[in-house]
Amino acid sequence: MNIPDELYYTENHEWGKVEDGLMRVGITDYAQSELGDIVFVDLARKGTSVSKGDSLGTVESVKAVSEVYSPVDGEIVEVNEALENSPELVNHDCYEGAWMVVLKMDDPSQASKLMDSQSYEDYLKAEA
Amino acid sequence: MRTPLFHEHEKLHAKIVDFHGWEMPVWYAGIIEEHMATRTGAGLFDAGHMGEIYVQGRQSVPFLERILTRNIKSMPGGKVYYSFFLNDSGGIIDDLTIYCLEPGERYMLCVNASNTERDLTWIISRNREGAAIEDRSPSIALLALQGPDASRILKSSLTFDTGTLKNYTFAMVETSRYGELMISKTGYTGAGGVEIFLDTEAAPLLWNELIGRGAIPCGLGARDTLRLEMGYPLHGSDIDESHTPLEAGLNFAVDMQKTSFIGRDALDEQLKSGLERRLAGLVLKDKGIPRQGCACVKDGREVGAVTSGSISPVLGTGIALAYLDSSVKDNDEVEIVVRSKPLKATVVHPPFVKGAIPK
Structure with a gap:
């Protein structure tokens, strides 16, 4: 399972990458492998304000629907439109090409309360 | 298991x-x-989870004639039929295939994994003819x-x-x-x-x-x-004890010429009074994937619900099976409500695609 060091992680298997007050968000390798072939990604609109735990959109595989939850409070300032026509990117490139949204964080210190890669790895082991 | x-x-x-x-x-x-x-x-x-029930002996034909919807008396050796066990209301207890190993003497029933035990109990309880029943699964x-x-x-x-x-x-x-x-x-x-x-x-x-x-x-x-x-139905999703083969459009697997079988009277009644609903195919025009339980709406009125839905890998669009009010016809447009979002769909008669696509 690929768990890059530099990212933050949630218990719902989202990742967040902090870039000066912004957080890029996607779903983890574990999440995509559990879902299987992703066939549809429906993301919230740019400009939407979200609280931590609010839905950023849905990811659908052949078998299941999964919500993507916001790791922090903030505003969606960018949405990955490539996923509309190429949802399979989530399976092939979940940490780079298949980022989902960029959030402008209300409180950048919220990020440090998320799991780091080591804690997420331990969390996955405990879940299994 | x-x-x-x-x-x-x-x-x-x-x-x-x-x-x-x-x-x-x-x-x-x-x-x-x-x-x-x-x-x-x-x-x-691997379909090894399916159940195989053998019905044998001279009493096998009269027994199977009574519990199945097909004509077993005239079934030749080496033939396979798709058929049903029905309840007294004509509802589908299970769908199955029957294999004629030796006409008049030996038959194998291949039943759904999820229903094998229940089917077996049901068959045994209905066996007043005294046919030999054996679960070889x-x-x-x-x-x-x-x-x-x-x-x-x-x-x-x-x-x-x-x-x-x-x-x-x-x-x-x-x-x-x-x-x-x-x-x-x-x-x-x-x-x-x-x-x-x-x-x-x-x-x-x-x-x-x-x-x-x-x-x-x-x-x-x-x-x-x-x-x-x-458009093949899955028992437990598209067909079950509260739906008849006629509503599911599976008339080909019911021999109404046969004098009697369990559930027959209810089917006769249904034919006489007309069907209120029928299993139809739906192809999405909008993006999205219909899922089991999604409501179908036409002109603001709920006309049915999805029993199976997914994406068609061949078409790249959402497809579904749904029981729809008989007033809804093929080629009509309906909306499928997927997580409170209405998505446009066209009513079709499955299959949705050609089964084999030779290279």
Whole structure:
């Protein structure tokens, strides 16, 4: 399972990458492998304000629907439109090409309360 | 419970799920890849969780005539029928295939894994004729080799020519490596090919042989999308005890010429009064995937609900089966409400796609 060091992680298997007050968000390798072939990604609109735990959109595989939850409070300032026509990117490139949204964080210190890669790895082991 | 192929699935790193108490592969490489391999080449499925119930002896015909919807009296040896057990209201207890091993004497019923125990109890309780009933499920494995390439693979592995078999017939084939095989030209994918019943011990050997010849292992996920693209109903989702074969559009598997069978009176009644709802196909015009339970709306009125929905890997759009009010006709437009979002769909008569797409 690929768990890059530099990212933050949630218990719902989202990742967040902090870039000066912004957080890029996607779903983890574990999440995509559990879902299987992703066939549809429906993301919230740019400009939407979200609280931590609010839905950023849905990811659908052949078998299941999964919500993507916001790791922090903030505003969606960018949405990955490539996923509309190429949802399979989530399976092939979940940490780079298949980022989902960029959030402008209300409180950048919220990020440090998320799991780091080591804690997420331990969390996955405990879940299994 | 596990089929004799469980360890083969593990070796192939299948994702295993619980399916009505069975630990079964849902996919290996991925549902879409496996789906397309079956449509264009050959897919290999472990269907060993299905139940095999033998009904034998001179009382078998009068008994089966009464509990099944097909004419068993005139069924020739080597023939397969799709049929149902119905309750007194005409509702479908289970759908099944019946194999005539010896006319008048020996029949095999292949039933859904999730229903095997219940079916067996039901059959035994209805057996006032005194036919011999035996559950052989534990000693029988079932492999489904499906797709336009299936006949080539079968010819090269078993030197068996499926060209000699018509659809819905089977042959007993004696082999030195796998023992006796029952090769049936049937399936649940619409892609063509065969289903092979064999001894559990021989199953891993044949499984690996067929994969070695180019068959792609496929899980329950692809099995479900393949059957849905053909509009084949799944018991427990699209058909059940509260729906009759007539409502499901499965009239071909009900012989109304037969004098009597369990559920017949209710079907007669339904034919007389007309159907209030029918199982229809839906193709989405909007992006999205309909799921079981989604409401169908026409002109602001709820006209039914989705019983099975997914994406069609061949079409790349959402498709569904749904019971719709009889006033809704083919080519009508309806909306399917997917997580409170109405998505436009067209009513169609399945199949949604051609079953085999030769390369």
